Amino acid sequence: MSARSGAAGPLVLLGSAVVLVAGLFVGFRLLTASAETIDAGPTCETRVVAAEDDVTSNLISVDVYNASSRAGLANRVSINLQRRGFLAGQIGNSTSKVDADVAVVLTNDRDDPRVRLVAAQFGSKVQFAEPDIEVDGDSVTVIVGDDFEKLGKDVRKTTNDRRFTVCLPTVPAV
Template sequence: MTSAFRAVVLAVAAAVFVFGGVTGFRLLTSSADTAEPAPTCTNKTVKKGEPLDSNLVTVNVFNASNRSGLANRVTINLQTDGFLGGTIGNSESATKPNRVAILTNDPRDPRVRLVARQFKDKVTYREPDITVEDGVIVIVGDNYSGLRSKAPTRITSDREITACVPTVLP
C-alpha cells in the first residue's frame, strides 16, 4: 500500500469516528419525543331497534372446569363468530356451573342474549361476583359441550348500546 492510500483511509476512518461521536452524543443528550397516545378504541352506538352484531360484543371467558385451556378454546371459537375476546383465565367466581353460566345483573341485555345463543348447553344466569372492565362474563364448567353451529351473530337491540370497538392501527 502506498502512503497516500493509507492517508486517505485514515482520513475517512477519522471522519466516520467524529461523525459517529457527534451523532451519538446528540442522541444521548436529546429529549424524548413523546406523542399523545392513540385511542385504543372507538365508540360505536347501536340504537334501539337496530341490529347488534357480534363484533360489538366483548366476551370474557373463565374456566371453572378441570379441563386445561378450556376458556382459551371457547374464546377462540367465539372470536371465529366475530365476538371480541376479553379476559381469559381460571374462574375465581363462587359460581361453579355444570356446563355454562353467564354472570349478569340483566339477562335480557341484548349482548347477554346474543352470547347465550352461542352455546349448545342451557345457560344459567348468576349475579356477578367477579369484576371485569367490560363485556359479558361467561364461566364454563366440566360438562361444557361446545358452541352451536350456525348460531346467530346478530340480534335486534331493545335499547341503546355503546360499545368500544378496538382501533386497528396502521
Template sequence: MTKGYQALTLVVAAAVFAFGGITGFRLLTSKADTADQAATCTPKTVKKGQRLDSNLITVNVFNASNRAGLANRVTINLQTNGFLGGTISNSESATKPSRVAILTDDPRDPRVRLVARQFKDKVAYRKPDITVDTGVIVIVGDDYSGLRKKAPTRITSDRDITACVATVPLP
C-alpha cells in the same frame, strides 16, 4: 500477524467496548418514555332498533371445570362466530356452573342475549362477583357441551349501546 495490525485490532476492540459501555449506561439510566399512547379503539354506538353484530362484543371466558384449556377453546370457538376475545382464565368466581353461566346484572342486555344464544346448554344467569374491564363474563363448567351450530351472530338492540372498535395505528 504484525504488531501494527495487533495494535489496530486492540484499539478498535477498545473503542467498540467503550462505545457499548457508554451507550448501555445511557440506556440504563435514561427516563422511560411515558408519553400517552394513541387510543386503541374508537367508540361506536348502536342505536335502539339497529343490528348489533358479534364483532362489537367482547367475551371473557373463565374455566370452572377440571378440563384444562376449556376457557381457551370456548374463546376460540366464539371468535370463529365473530366475537372479540377478552380475558381467558381459570374462574375465581363463587359461581360453579355444571354447564354455562353468564355473570350479569341484566340478562336482557342484547349483548348478553346474543352470547347466551351461542351455547347448546341452557345458560344460568348469576350476579357478578368478579370484575373485568369490559364485555360479557362467561363461566364454563365440567358438563359444558359446546356451541350451537349456526348460532346467530347478530341481534336487534333494544337500547343504545356503545362499543369500542379496535383501531389499527398507522405506521
C-alpha cells in the same frame, strides 16, 4: 513458540480493551437515555347502537373464565367465539363461586341483547347468575365448566330494544 505469536498477545489484549470501553460507553448512554414515546392515541372508537339496530357479534366483547379441570378451556372457547365474530375479552381461571356445569353467564340483566346473543352460543344448557366477581361492564362474562363440550348454534345477530354504546378496538396506522 514463534516470535510472531508472542506479538499477537498484546494486540488481542488491546483489542479486547477497546471493545470493553466501547461497550461501557454505549451501555451507559442507553441506560441514561430518555425513552422516546409516541402518543398511541385512542385504543377504541365509541359507537352508539340505536334501539332499532340489530346487535351483531362484532359489537360484543366476551370475557371467558375456566371453572373446569381442563387447562386452556377458556382460551379455546374465546378463540371459537372470535371465529363467530365476537371480540376477545379477558381469559383466565375463574375465581367465582358460581357452580358452572356447562356455561354460566354472569349478568344483572338477562334481557340485555348482548347477553342474549352470547348466551345463544352455548345453547339451552346455558345458565345465568348474578356476578360474584368483578365484571367489566363493557363485556359479557362467561364461565365454562367441566361439562362444556362445544358451542351451540352459530347465531351472529339479535334484535335490540335499547340504546347503548360500545367501544370498538382500533388498529393504529403505522
